[in-house]
Amino acid sequence: MILVQKEDFNVAEEYAAIRDSDHTEGAIVMFSGLVRDFSGDGLITGLELEHYPGMTEKVLAEIEIEAHRRWDLNSIRIIHRYGALALGDQIVFVAVSSAHRGAAFEANQFIMDILKTQAPFWKKEMTRNGDFWVEAKQKDEKAAGRW
Amino acid sequence: MIRILLFGKLREDLDRSQLECDAFEGGTVAELRKMLQDSDPSWSDKFQKGAVLVAVNQVMVDEACRVSPSDEVAFFLPVTGG
Structure with missing residues (x-):
């Protein structure tokens, strides 16, 4: 399941939905990404997340298909927000369920690594010194490259 | 003519979310890119x-x-989501 939305999400509700959907899974691995102040000096006040409507959903759906192809999984839920976000807000949620934890852990990391380099989202940081577009990081390219 | 969508910093730098390239009637991405580069210094x-x-x-x-x-x-x- 893929959701690209402005609204916040509730991790407990997402977890409950996965548990209710199927009783053959033995493991659920969940990841949530948050807005943080990585300047270290309290300068960042929030983020504006832009995306490419249509392509975003398409890329996320392809990542979901590829994860199912690589691992024996029960379900995948990906939620990614866009719009104005404040410090501490939730940005992204990925949950993977499977019979065993190994597949769920690996698939969750795979989804996040590929999402970060392929899904068309762009972050703009709001700081006390003005607004700045976040530049892509080489370590994210490297993380995606290992898959 | 081809219509091109722009996102993120590029959209902001060019101060528009779309642009049109009148001369382009088909070709490769490389050719389209060259045409755009040549159309404005x-x-x-x-x-x-x-x-x-x-x-x-x-x-x-x-x-x-x-x-x-x-x-x-x-x-x-390059994208910066997640």
Whole structure:
């Protein structure tokens, strides 16, 4: 399941939905990404997340298909927000369920690594010194490259 | 003529979310990129190979991909979601 939305999400509700959907899974691995102040000096006040409507959903759906192809999984839920976000807000949620934890852990990391380099989202940081577009990081390219 | 979508910093730098390239009647991504670079002196570095990514019909493509005017083409900087 893929959701690209402005609204916040509730991790407990997402977890409950996965548990209710199927009783053959033995493991659920969940990841949530948050807005943080990585300047270290309290300068960042929030983020504006832009995306490419249509392509975003398409890329996320392809990542979901590829994860199912690589691992024996029960379900995948990906939620990614866009719009104005404040410090501490939730940005992204990925949950993977499977019979065993190994597949769920690996698939969750795979989804996040590929999402970060392929899904068309762009972050703009709001700081006390003005607004700045976040530049892509080489370590994210490297993380995606290992898959 | 082809209509091009712009996102993120590129959209802001060019102060528009779409642009039109009248002269383009079809060709490769490389040819379209060159045409855009030549159409405005300040766009040369903005559309440089390696600096921007290109999606055709919402799929990321490389320089050799063929583009027709009816395709949905988008230019943007490397993505930073997640």
